[in-house]
Amino acid sequence: MSPKNSSGNPAKQAEQALTVKQQREAKRAEKLAEYQRQVAKRRRTGVMWWIVGGVAALAVVGVVVASIVFQPAPRPSYESGAGTGIEIAGVETFAHETTHVEGVVEYEQTPPAGGPHNQYWLNCAEYSVPQQNEYAVHSLEHGAIWVTYDPELVQGEDLETLRSYMPSSYYILSPHEGMDSAIALSGWNSQLKLDAVDDERIPQFFEEYWRSADVPEPNAVCTGAIDGEGKV
Structure with a gap:
């Protein structure tokens, strides 16, 4: 028995077979296109995260650099009781x-x-x-x-x-x-x-x-007493 809706006409059967083949190819093409869209989407997402990560990294670097560039200069260091008795003009x-x-x-x-x-x-x-x-x-x-x-x-x-x-x-x-x-x-x-x-x-x-050993009370503290007005 011939399949349902099939035609005994060879030309008609060939046309039906071609139509089925076209449908299958169309489906394959559609699947391929969908796959390509998914790949492209993943690539765009990856690029986006690379950009976000790069911007974040640059921001961190910028903060570090700014903290180095704009941090207050270190206080000078003088040695306690280091006076040698040298003459300084005008003293x-x-x-x-x-x-x-x-x-x-x-x-x-x-x-x-x-x-x-x-x-x-x-x-x-x-x-x-x-x-x-x-x-x-x-x-x-x-x-x-x-x-x-x-x-x-x-x-x-x-x-x-x-x-x-x-x-x-x-x-x-x-x-x-x-x-x-x-x-x-x-x-x-x-x-x-x-x-x-x-x-x-x-x-x-x-x-x-500075912190001379020749003062009356060397090494006595300079804190814990009077805070004057306008202390910075």
Whole structure:
């Protein structure tokens, strides 16, 4: 018996066979096209993730580079008690008594570089306003360097330059009233007055007098006492 819907006509049978073949080829072509679309989609997805990953990696690199480029410059390092007695041009030295007193003291130098002082010291730091002499002088007794400046002459980039000389501790940086120079560096019984923030004697003074072994109370702390107004 002939298959259902088949024709006994050879020409008709050939036409039907051709139609079936075309249908099969069309299906294969459709499957191939779908496969190619899936492959292309996976490729696009892969490229997209490569791009996302690349952008993320670049972002991480950018953060790392920025953290290196824009991080604050490290504080200079001076050696404690390293003074050798060398002469630094312009440095004046004095002989002051060291006693604890109450009230205001009339000092011989402006700013002072030693003498009677309050029983409490000024905590070492940067301050944006002038500080009380009697507290700061006690800090000098502990080996700190007090860097004072005329705020009308030293500001902006000059102040930034002055900051760059400050070590991590045992320093006070503050404006001061009544100065006869732009800058003054004061240690216990020693002082250097300058007119320029790029003077090479600034680090020399720190190297010679910072945490000097010749102060009345070497190695005494410079924290834990008085926080002056305007502490930065």
